[in-house]
Amino acid sequence: MEQESSFSAQLNNCGIERLRTFQQTGDLSELAEGISTLRQAVNLTPHGHADLPSCLNNLGASFQARYERTGELSDILYAIAVQQKSVDLTPHGHADLPSHLNNLGYSLARRFERIGELSDIADAISAQQKAVDLTPHDHAHLPAWLNNLAMVPTCEIVSPTSESLSSVAINRTGELSDIASSISMLQKALDLTPHGHPYLPMLLNNLGSSFECRYERTNELSDIADAISVQGKGVDLIPDGHAELPTLLNNLGNSFRCRFERTGDLSDIANAISALQRAVDLTPHGHTGLPGRFNNLGTCLARRFQRTGELSDIGDAISAHQKAVDLTPHGHTDLAGLLNNLGTSFQSRYERTGELSAIARKQLISLRTAMPPTLLNSSTSQTHSTSRAISNRNTGDLETCLSHYKAAAISVVGPPQDKLEAATRRARALIKHFPQSPDIITSFETALGQVALIAGLEQTSGLNKAVASSGPSRTTSVLRLTTYEVTTRISHRISRMSSKQLEDAGSSRSQSNVDMPMSEKISLENEARAHLGLARKWEDLLKTARAIPGFESFLKPLSCSSLMRGVPESSIVVINIADRRCDALALLPGLDKPLHIPLPAFSIKKASEYRNVLASQLREHHLRAREEQENLLRDVQFSARGVRPAPIGRDGENAPVCWVLLNLWYEVVKPILDGLGFQHMHQTGGQLPPRLWWCPTGPLSFLPLHAAGIYRGSNRESVSDYVVSSYTPTVTAVTERAKNRLSVDAKASGLFLTSQPNVPGASPIPGTTSEVRAILKRAEESGVRAMKCEGEELTVGACLMRMQDYSSIHLACHGSQNATEPLRSRFLFHRGSLELGRIIQSDLKNADLAFLSACQTSTGEEKLSDEAIHLTAGMLAAGYRRVIGTMWSIGDKPAQEVAISFYDYLLTPLNGARNGGFDGALSAFALDHATRRLRLSLDDSEHSLLTWIPFVHFGC
Structure with a gap:
């Protein structure tokens, strides 16, 4: 028995050495030998022997490593089975229990990535949290445990088989606070890891990937800058020939691409292509990550083509995307996305050259038949599907595209930004191709709902903080609940949170920079995490308030009918100005819906032109006013009627200011007054004129609607002859x-x-x-x-x-x-x-x-x-x-x-x-x-x- 135990221990050690060799070299034959050897070690170790949990743990780690290389689902299933048995057999308090829990949690997270079962992610977090809790603060493995726990919520930020699996994971968990927790733990892990430690490059890579993942949710440039900084350090520190170097290069390349798409800096896309090309070149054939890396390279080349128009880039992009498709097994969940990108590249070359090859047609058809609706919320695929439908005048394609927009916009899961983009694109496509469709309004309503979420507490700005901190009296006054007890309880909780806890929250992360010491970054991340916790509490309080009958819309945008009930005894005129048209919506007392007054003669271009003319005249006016002020300071006496300088600009009816006011009168104001039935004051018998509130939008906000009129010639009239004007920033x-x-x-x-x-x-x-x-x-x-x-x-x-x-x-x-x-x-x-x-x-x-x-x-x-x-x-x-x-x-x-x-x-x-x-x-x-x-x-x-x-x- 002792001989058997000794032999199994030797086999276990030999298997571990094979695993380490594979991790350094990526040689699959070494890993296969290691798995075989570790199987023998497990089989030869008696049930109940103290070494059995360790042997099972090591065998599970080997299966896990092979899964990450080959993508074989059976490997991760075997890994979880033996690792779970290892944990079950390890006594509580044993020094190896944290390691076994950590490895089990890691494998559960990998299976979540593959299958998407939410119970896996919950079990992974539970196992790895226990590993961290059981590990002493000064233990050498604590940074690794913290790293793995940090990476569970974001589920290995960069996928080997797609451009960004992180977005899938975040869609499923939906918690920005999870990413903040990951960043905080990874920063702590880095702080505990000595310089020169072999695990340091992977820690830096994972921290960078977490920053990138948060950037994709928040669009904070500081996050993507931090991602590039730490990932670049990871690449510099990892030895040449290391099996993980392609992974680090792939992730660094993706971060450069993200920043390019935000800033347009061509050096970023050049750096992205360089890193991704190296990643592809260093990845062995048969590696499960190779299709994803080809796909990422192709995407970056296509992005540069869109910017520069260099045909060689789109040719190389098509080649890379084609290799990604060819290396992906039929029926793989990533295949539709890879086909989409390949089709998009062919589409781009077709739009440039007018040539659509047979292969391109085949791939576009494959894309149409293979891609499930849930994957069609990619803005790239939507954009090109729409352009293809329009160019071919194929209404079937267009209708299908619109249905995908709708599915993406109303999806239960997914980042609000993606849903907003889908809803907006659908509305614009409907306006262009089906301008009478009632779905236009529905699409915009969906988009506005997502705007409210995006502008929520997770991205508290100075404006939100001030509104929140000013909230107590106004929040309490609005919260007129049915009983005094409920009013007191909920309003006080909302007031307390809005006036004290939230007023300084949300701005910490914006202070971060890549050169900041790690201790300060950890402090800022802790503040950001605390703010996210407050955001969740705030949302819970709102749900409590909205559950009370009559308060379902508490702190939500008011419905049109609610707005109309509050209109005073006069008119509020909202003027909407857009690229395609300009309209006025008049809210009148006693009506249940606004009065629509089209303004076909006005446009956003004219509004900008009039503003520029006024700005030019104001500069001259201010110079003259300054001269007047200097004269006044010298005690110059003016005539009884005040200053009468020479007119500025051209004389006559075409003087610039008069021209602007005249056009505003004919194109905007007079049609509105006529539509509302207002009469000239000389027809009202000397009564007080009616009130009218102007609520302009866009560049019209800078134009003096209250002064529009005809000020030259014999037929002079203006707004003040009809109404007394007021303005309002909102209805x-x-x-x-x-x-x-x-x-x-x-x-x-x-x-x-x-x-x-x-x-x-x-x-x-x-x-x-x-x-x-x-x-x-x-x-x-x-x-x-x-x-x-x-x-x-x-x-x-x-x-x-x-x-x-x-x-x-x-x-x-x-x-x-x-x-x-x-x-x-x-x-x-x-x-x-x-x-x-x-x-x-x-x-x-x-x-x-x-x-x-x-x-x-x-x-x-x-x-x-x-x-x-x-x-x-x-x-x-x-x-x-x-x-x-x-x-x-x-x-x-x-x-x-x-x-x-x-x-x-x-x-x-x-x-x-x-x-x-x-x-x-x-x-x-x-x-x-x-x-x-x-x-x-x-x-x-x-x-x-x-x-x-x-x-x-x-x-x-």
């Missing part, structure tokens, strides 16, 4: 305020004023002090509670306190826009600056009216595609019901005249004394009155138009 910004009438606390009713005429680093603003003092005197004469602070009297903190104490505020100061971080846009004071984000975070319960007599308050930013983020809209977000701002920098004298006229109108009693109250409800009419008075003091020059146009009203 709900008006409807919510209309439904929830503000009841200002009598103690807070009043007006706080400040002037900041000489801010360090900014040009002086003469006249602001006299402006504020004149308004204060008028308020006091009307019995309105009012207070002013000037210059250095006011600190930022004191201003925030006054905003709490007074329902209305008048800010006569400079404003500064921050296009990169809109919440850091600010008002400039002598003693610091007040940022928009800080105002939004304040709980302004009694906020009513804000008058921003400042530069750059409603300018917006042309880099933001769909809406203008500016100080005026920001004050609405902070809780003010109505805000006066300007579309561009204004002259000092006109600013003072408008402000004083505005308050004179607002503070004049309509029916007796005001008894100390202050109500901004008539603020839109007050601004209309003030700008009319200013217009009467000016001529009809371009300069004069640019003087009064910028004043705008936002809100109720």
Whole structure:
């Protein structure tokens, strides 16, 4: 018996040596001999012998190694069977138990990759977590256990048989937090691994693959930069001839390709092709990873062809894709994807040369018949399927393509970005080929739902943080649940999370860089993981709230019918501008759906042209305004009617500003007014004109719709002859305020004023002090509670306190826009600056009216595609019901005249004394009155138009 045991031990050691030789050289004959030897060792070891678990573990590891080389499913099944037996036979507390658990978990993860059974991934995580928990902190194998546990959720990030199996694994598990956990554990493993350790290159490779996997979900450039950095180090450290070198090169090449597709840098795609070519050249024939590596090489060559048009690249791409297909067994799950890529390469060459070979036709037909719908959510295959259908005028192909788009868009699994792309592509294809299809709306609704997910808490930005941190009062007020107990419990939990835990979450990872010490990266990753945990808790809280009857849509976009119920006694006009058409949707009280008003004469091209014309004229206007300011500072006396400079630009009816306003009138505004049935004011019998809220989108957000009109010639008319205009950044910004009438606390009713005429680093603003003092005197004469602070009297903190104490505020100061971080846009004071984000975070319960007599308050930013983020809209977000701002920098004298006229109108009693109250409800009419008075003091020059146009009203 002892002789037998000794012989089995020798066989076991011999088998292990064969396995190690294979791992170094990749020689399959060595591995086959090792498996045979280890089988004998197991057979000769008596049941119950202490060595049996170790022999079983080693045999399982050998089967596992052969599976990774050949892809034979039976090998991984054998591996799991013997490794499970090894774990079962190893006593609790035995020093080898962590190793046996680790190997079992690794094999279960490999089977999950192949079969997709979710129980395998759960069992793999359980086994490898136990291995880590049972391993002492200073144990030499702990880095390897951590590595394997880290790689379980992402399931070996790079597949040997597809371009990126990681996306399949992530689709199945669906947890971005799993990737963050993997990165954190791998960083810890690296921190514990000494320099020169033979396992270090694989650790670096796996960490890089995890970064790449997260990049594919988040699109953070720092992630793909980190991936390339650590994978490059892994390639540099691994010895030439090592069996794993092709794997490391393949993964590095894929990361370079990912960055190229984001940045377009040709050096990245060149590096990708170089690494992948080496990976292919070093992979032995018959290796299970070879088809995938040929496929990846072909994809990169095709990408470079799309960029450069070099025909040799697409020829080489077709050759590589053809080899990938030829090396893949019929019926393999990857074959459809490989055929897709081959067909796409043939399609690309056909589109370039007009030649479609017989082989190409055959492959395209194979693609059509072989690919299951679930694999057709690849944007590449969809794009080329659509273009093929269109070019051949084959409606059957087109309809099939559209059905695949739909299947991908509504799939239960898969990254939201893929679903968004599929839904958007389907909608665009329908618009182009079936413009009357009702499915267009459905597709866009699906796309919008995915946008909400993508913009969720997993990618918290500064804007989301500010909204979250400002949430308590508004969240609690919205959460009107059926019982006091439920309201208190859930709203407090939501308030606590949004106001404290989430306000600083989500920004940690963006601070990472490739040169940062590992300890700092680990700390940042831990913060990111904590944030993902909070995101899950937040989602659970939302589910709890939405389970209550009547709150199914809590914190979701409102339905059209809900929006229509909140429309005030006037009209809200949303103007949608796109590449193909322009339309207005008018929301009217009493209707259950919007009124559609087509605007066929307008286009996104015209909007951009008009904006450019205005920008050019504004530059000249500001130069002239600066001259006026210098003259004012020298105490130059102007005439009673103010400055009358020579008109800027061309004279006559074709003057640039007049031309823009004229075109806006005929192409946008007049069709809308006619569609709504508004009459000229001289036909209304002297009554107050109706209100109208403009909600423009895209480049139209930067154009003065409220001033559109005819200002030259005998038939002059403009918007102000029909309605009093206001703006709103969103429909709900008006409807919510209309439904929830503000009841200002009598103690807070009043007006706080400040002037900041000489801010360090900014040009002086003469006249602001006299402006504020004149308004204060008028308020006091009307019995309105009012207070002013000037210059250095006011600190930022004191201003925030006054905003709490007074329902209305008048800010006569400079404003500064921050296009990169809109919440850091600010008002400039002598003693610091007040940022928009800080105002939004304040709980302004009694906020009513804000008058921003400042530069750059409603300018917006042309880099933001769909809406203008500016100080005026920001004050609405902070809780003010109505805000006066300007579309561009204004002259000092006109600013003072408008402000004083505005308050004179607002503070004049309509029916007796005001008894100390202050109500901004008539603020839109007050601004209309003030700008009319200013217009009467000016001529009809371009300069004069640019003087009064910028004043705008936002809100109720």
